[in-house]
Amino acid sequence: MFEARGISKSFRVAGRDVPVLKDLHCKLPSRSVSLITGRSGEGKSTLLSLLAGLDFPDAGELLFQGDVMPSSAMGRMADWRRNRVGVLFQHFNLLPSWTILQNIEAALITGGMGCAERLLRSHDWLKRVGLDHRHDHLPSQLSVGQQQLAALARVMAAEPQVILADEPCADVDPETGEAIQRHLLEFVRAGNGTLVVASHGTFPQELADCVFQLSGHPIDS
Amino acid sequence: MRFSDLTRCAARELFRRRARSAALAAGFALAAAGVVVFSGVWQASRQDSDKILAGTGTHFITFRPAAAQDCIVAAHCPPGQMNCPPQGAHPFWFNGTPTQLLPPDLVAKVSTLSSVRDVSPCLLMRLTHRSGNPYLVAGLDASNATAVRTTSCAATDILSGEFLKPGESHQAVLEESYAKSQNLTTGSGIEIAGQPFRVIGVANTGARPAKADVYVTLQDARNIAYAGMYNPPADMTNLLLVEAKDATSHERAMSEVKAALAGSTITSYNCYLPAAQVMGINQQTGKLLLAAAGLAAFLVALKSQWAGLIERRREIAILKVLGWTPGMLARLIFLEALLLALAGSVLGCVLGQAILSFTPVHGAAAGLSAWAMAIPLVVAGALLAAVLPVWHAARQWPANGLRMQ
Structure with missing residues (x-):
């Protein structure tokens, strides 16, 4: 499970510090779906970013399965992320000049996986999200929904223990949104994974095992 | 990974990112081509200047000063019959200083030095005219065309008549000023230390270091010196006229000759210094230009790679x-x-080689050494x-x- 102990984070904007998270404490259980909600600007994406090790907290500490995460060590956080965590963004963050297949390979290449296995797994996930026929296309040649499916395939192909998803269904059509939800829930229910979703309402609360409201306290668990 | x-x-x-890659590779290629072209032109220029300086030659004179009261000929007088010349009448002089005679094997010793191109013995004496006026007589090896020519008197200095001929005796060449002061011309007869000589030429030697009033063959000079000596030494010499290999080895030649002759003094015009300094300045300028080109290439690479990173x-x-x-x-x-950098530098080397083949600089060429310098230099810079x-x-x-758009 993830645990945040007294996490604070602020950003310097126009010469002054703007606090986003202040002395935050929370626990997000393993092998379940956790939903972080809150109004815009309350720090959902920032919290997710800290949990993924993409940024470091100004104060406090983060724990994963009881161990303190080396949040300020960028290299160690990259190792930790590579072995355990997949991050799904609202705006996909696909590598724009890499093809869809290469985007998926980019997540697998760092582990030293062989080329044949890499290709097999990448094509397998492209098939599952219905994009195998577009494997040699650039992200810009796909629709918004297809890009999010490609991003999902990239996360899934790496077989993480945890998926951190930031508004995964916000920009896609309902049908694609449902497909994404289905894959994510299957990851938790059938694959024993942990899913943490940050959303301000585009991800159904009833799918979550735990809901954490950033402005206050957990409203359901 | x-x-x-x-x-x-x-x-x-x-x-x-073909366009950016091509631009960056072109930058590296230009840097490598610059190194190759510069290296080729520089080498040609250096070879030329070395050749010119080597041809110009540099020379100096070495001798061993003696105390004025020393009697040089004392060792050669019969026992108990020391008849030293009076003070001030010491016969072997150079630059207003009495000198000792040099060891007879010194010429052979100095001629083996790698920094020396040529060496010639000389006997320079200060004699006294019947009128009481002193004058200088130089005994030269008339067959020597290098060291004697640059330090004393040569056939090219003759104004009238001819130069000394090896093997012939009792002939003299007069310095123009001395000839005029004594009212002598080619064909005149003169007496040197009681021996008759015929003037065969008049010369103007300019500002040569071993300048004298009268030039005779070395053997004639030795015969003049031998007169009155009970046991004269063989191969009497009090000066060594030395021609260094080239301007760059002049300093070394002087120190090696000095080491070979303990207690010696060296006189040089230092005419090699400006030439060698100019060459040094050119080399320094060349190195500076090369460094500036390298720095420019480095900054271009830095800027391109930085721009690429921002992108x-x-x-x-x-x-x-x-x-x-x-x-x-x-x-x-x-x-x-x-x-x-590898692709760019190899391309640049080929380009540089092609430019060199069209350059108007004589002898400009770059070999594998230029490639071996350019490629690592560009790669290291990149x-x-x-x-x-x-x-x-x-x-x-x-x-x-991720926040960057």
Whole structure:
């Protein structure tokens, strides 16, 4: 499970510090779906970013399965992320000049996986999200929904223990949104994974095992 | 991460951004071509200046000063019959200083020095005219065409008549000023230390260091000196006229000759200094230009790679999200720089070689040594220029990069 102990984070904007998270404490259980909600600007994406090790907290500490995460060590956080965590963004963050297949390979290449296995797994996930026929296309040649499916395939192909998803269904059509939800829930229910979703309402609360409201306290668990 | 995968990623990245890659490779190619062309022209220029300086030659005179009261000939007087010349009447002089006689084997010893091109013995004496006026007589090896020519008197200095002929005796060449003061011309008869000589030529030697009033053959000079000596030494010499190998070895030649003759003094015009200094200045300028070209290439590479990094900041952040460590990204960026620098520098060497074949500089050519200098230089510059972008990329947190649009 993830645990945040007294996490604070602020950003310097126009010469002054703007606090986003202040002395935050929370626990997000393993092998379940956790939903972080809150109004815009309350720090959902920032919290997710800290949990993924993409940024470091100004104060406090983060724990994963009881161990303190080396949040300020960028290299160690990259190792930790590579072995355990997949991050799904609202705006996909696909590598724009890499093809869809290469985007998926980019997540697998760092582990030293062989080329044949890499290709097999990448094509397998492209098939599952219905994009195998577009494997040699650039992200810009796909629709918004297809890009999010490609991003999902990239996360899934790496077989993480945890998926951190930031508004995964916000920009896609309902049908694609449902497909994404289905894959994510299957990851938790059938694959024993942990899913943490940050959303301000585009991800159904009833799918979550735990809901954490950033402005206050957990409203359901 | 496997090296083959990293190389594939780097090559793919370079191919994807063809225009930027081509521009950067062209920059490296120009730098390498510059090094090759500069090296070729520089080598040709250096060879030419070395040749000119070697041809110009440099010379000096070595001798061993004696105390004025020393009797040089004392060792050669019969026992108990020392008849030294009075003070001030010491016969062997140079530059207003009495000199000792030099060891007879010195010429052979000095001629073996690698820094010396030619050496010739000389006997320079100060004699007294019947009128009581002193005058200088130089005994020269008339067959020597190098050291004697540059330090004393040569056939090219003859104004009228002819120069001394080896093997002939009792002939003299007069310095123009002395001939005029004594009212002598070619064909006149003169007496030197009681021996009759015929003037065969009048010369103007300019400002040569072993200048005398009267020039005779070395053997004639020795015969003049031998007169009155009970046991004269063989091969009497009080000066060595030395021609150094070239301007660059002049200093070495002087110190080696000085070491070979303990207690000796060396007189040189130092005419080699300006030439050698000019050559040194040219070399320094050349090195400075090369360094400036290298710095310019480095700055261009730095700017290009920095611009490339700014362009790819978001992409690098995404790779970090996917688990690429700062080390992996550093290797990727360095590998890209290496591949571009290698391709660019090889291309540049070919280009430089082609430019050299059309250059109007005589003898300008660059061999493999220029390639061996240009390629590592450009590659090192490219890798060095990548250090700052790599450092910056490694330090950037992924969240910051993702915020970039």
